[in-house]
Amino acid sequence: MRFICLGYADTENFEKLSxxxxxxxxxxxxxxxxxxxxxxHFVGGQALMFAEHGVSLSVKGGEVSVTDGPFVETKEQLGGILILEARDLNHAITLMSKHPGVKMGRFEIRPANLEVGKLFKEKTGMEMPWS
Amino acid sequence: MSTTAHSGDIKDLVDDLYRREGRRIFATLVRLVGDFELAEEAMQEAFSAALESWQKDGVPKNPRAWLVSTGRFKAIDSIRRRIRFDKKVAVMAQELEASYESFEENIEGYDDETFNDDLLRLVFTCCHPALASDARVALTLREICGLTTEEIASAFLTSAGTIAQRIVSAKAKIRDTRIPYIVPSKDDLPERLDSVLAVIYLVFNEGYSASSGAEAVRVDLSSKAIHLGRMLNEILKDPEVSGLLALMLLHESRREARVDSAGDLILLEDQDRSLWKRELIEEGSALVEAVYAGGEIGVYSIQAAISAVHARAKTAADTEWGSIVALYDLLLRAQPSSVVALNRAVAISMRDGPESGLDLIEELLSSGELSEYHLSHAARADMLRRLGKREEAAAAYKEALTLARQEPERRFLERRLKEMSE
Incomplete structure (x- = not known):
């Protein structure tokens, strides 16, 4: 089974380190x-730069508007994603529990919704990466 | 021989070994490496390694021993790598490596008994009474039957997250309270076995009483339970293990006859007996006979015997109610409970007529114990119906309906209630 692991990093944890x-x-x-x-088990992944380097897109009055941010209230922000192949949810938990990253912030493990990938292939004839 | 045919053969062989022996090899690895997760990972890696290595070098003389030995080596390797992240595991690695030579000398001597013994350790650990009942069920299905978290969740109509947490905390409890990985001693065996049999029977009933609507997507829990029962019956000689297996087989034999195409329940007396699976009845009945010949009879065996008496009746009218009442008498002594007393009352009503059954049921209801149990009211309603007391019967069916939860049961009671006013 395919899982997407969202790694949240607590920026305060990092600031404390040399x-x-x-x-x-x-x-x-x-x-x-x-x-x-x-x-x-590691199918793909990507580390993210801090949110201050990004922008947010949204639609306001029919126009796409661009803002800095997102400015999150907490010090915790999405730091990276990891696409994981595991036998089942418990196996995914076992694998990610051993990941050193969990010490710096929580991981969210979500099963991939492969139905969307299937639908994409049906409609476009193309294979969605990682699905 | 062409290379592809050869590699295909090896793949089939490895797949077959995985299906038949995977959980045994896992159980042995849990003992050797002392950790569920490490053993699981090591087992998977050993099978992948087998696929590669056996194609190149041929199949080893003792494939099972090869898989255990390779799995153990993979576990040591994994621990070595983890030392870099976690100093605590260094001790674990040292202990494992220290036992290496004696292990390698022993491994060829591993026979069926060794593997079965390890499987029993796994069974008794997963069903340990210190674990919560739903945790025992989840752990048993995942670790012994090899189901995935998602399959267990779909079988119990719950989320994978819920099941995953149950399994994680059960494993933590096994680790933290140091539940030993052993087969219990003779003194503890009966009580510990009770817990194992209860888990298996619970899994069976969950599959057996499932409503038909969602059945297609549900893992067949009943067949998993029967598989567990068979496995246990092979490696542990105990009359109650045979009794439980017989009971499950005899229930299972009637699966197709007990529900109609609309998913409504059909009572035993109304079932089309030609739909009953003869081979399951024969297997179950033979097990019951063997238990009775042995003379040590427990509650599962008695229930199986009752089921076997029903199974050998060609028509509902041929049922030997006298034998069934005698077996309920025995069951009531072995397991005094008001639910058993209720079933006994119904059997007596079939032998002696509804009047005598009604007296017994009203006596039971007046004690208060069964007043919240829908089947006691349903049984009372049925006696009244058979006595032609339609109004009183209707009131009792209504009472049962206020307490019944499962849809097929509710529909059955509603049908009967309607008949009373026709």
Whole structure:
């Protein structure tokens, strides 16, 4: 089964660390990601830059409007996504519990909705990546 | 021989081994590495490795031992890698490696008994009384039957998240309270076995009483329970294990006859007996006979015997009600409960007429214990109906309807209620 793991990072946790400590943390994450990759569980993923570097699109009065942000109230923000292949939800939980990233912020594990991918293929004849 | 045919053969062999032996190998690995998750991962990796290695080097002399040995090696490997993230596992790795040589000497000597023993450890651990009842069920289905979290959730019409949490906390409890991975001693066995049999019977009944509407998408829990029962009956010689298996087989034999195309329940007396599965009846009845020949008879065996008496009646009128009443007498002594007393009253009414059954049921109801149980009112209504007391019967059917929860049962009671006013 396919799962999408949303990794939330608490920016305060990062601010407390020295650059060396952040480097060491990243190394641990990479080592575990590599392990997941080699065992066929890591299907894809991407780390995100902090939200202050992004913009939000929305429609106001029929026009697309662009704003800075999103400005989140909490210090916690989406830091990355990981596409995981696991036998079932409990297996996904086991795999992600060992991920060093969980120490810096919570993970949300959501089953992929493969129906949408199927529908996309039906309508376009194209395979949606990662589905 | 062409390479593709050869690799296809190996794939079939590995798939077949996975289906037949996967859970046994898992159970053995849990003992060897001392951790459910590590064992699961190691087992999966061992099977993938087998696919690759056996195509190249041929199938080993003892495939099961090869899989256990490889799984164990994969687990050690995984622990070594984890040491980098978690210092605590270093001790675990040392212990595992220290036992390496003696293990390698032993592995070829692993026989059916070793594997069955490990499977029993797994069964008794998953059904441990310290775990909540719904956790035992979820753990049993996932770890012993090999169902996925999502399949269990669909079977119980709940979310995968709910089941996943149950399994995570049950495993944490096993770890934190150090529930030992053992087959209980002779002294503890009867009580611990009760818990195992209760889990299996609960799984069976969940599948058996499922409403027909959603059945197509539900995992067939009854067949999983029967499979568990068969497996347990093979490796643990105990009359109650045979009794439970017989009981499930005899119930299962009537599955198709008990519900009509609209999903409504058909009473035993109205069922088309040609739809009953003969081979299941024969298997179940033979098990009951063997238990009775052994002389040690428990509550599951008695219930199976009752079911077997029904099964051998060619028509409802041929039912040997005298034998059934005698068996209920026995059951009431072995397991004094008002529900058993209610069933006994119904059997007596079939042997001696509705009047005597009605007296017994009213006596039971006046004690108050069964007043909230819809079937006691339904049974009383039925006696009154048979006695031609239509108004009193209608009132009793109404009473039963206020308490009944399952849709097919409600529809049955509504039909009977309507008949009373026709």
């Amino acid at each position: 650059p060396e400590a952040v480097g060491a943390f990243m190394d641990k994450c990479f080592a575990y990601d590599k392990e997941l990759f080699e065992s066929g």
